[in-house]
Amino acid sequence: MFFKSSKINEFRLWGLLLTLFGMGLMIMGTAGILLWGQAGKIVAAIFMVFGMISMLVSVGIYFWAGMLSTTATMLQCPECAKPTKMLGKTDRCMFCKTILTLDPDKATEQVPVMNDSSAIDRKLTN
Numbered sequence: 001m002f003f004k005s006s007k008i009n010e011f012r013l014w015g016l017l018l019t020l021f022g023m024g025l026m027i028m029g030t031a032g033i034l035l036w037g038q039a040g041k042i043v044a045a046i047f048m049v050f051g052m053i054s055m056l057v058s059v060g061i062y063f064w065a066g067m068l069s070t071t072a073t074m075l076q077c078p079e080c081a082k083p084t085k086m087l088g089k090t091d092r093c094m095f096c097k098t099i100l101t102l103d104p105d106k107a108t109e110q111v112p113v114m115n116d117s118s119a120i121d122r123k124l125t126n
């Protein structure tokens with residue numbers, strides 16, 4: 001992870017950065033027309049294409065983040081008591097950035113999980 005935030009928030013951040021990057025490219029391409037006239041139109045077209053690709057990728061990331069968040073585990077953060085979502089076995093709280101884990105070996109405290117029944121089953125059988 002590049003930033004100290006939860007995985008879902010990080011996906012959203014990358015989506016936002018790519019959208020801004022795509023828009024920036026398209027604006028720079030349009031500026032090419034103003035600077036170089038007819039020749040600038042080719043530059044503008046190239047920048048438009050790259051800008052569109054960047055925006056499409058960001059839409060893909062947003063969609064992916066949305067899909068992932070439906071499979072994420074809902075739980076109440078033991079630190080700030082807010083309901084948060086986590087991806088995989090270890091993730092950070094969306095609000096207070098505390099590192100949370102479902103792995104009993106890495107956990108320092110046991111907290112019941114709301115909707116992940118398999119995790120509860122595992123705790124019961126152990």
Ligand SMILES: [Zn+2]
Nearest residue numbers: 077080093096
């Ligand atoms: Zn928290």
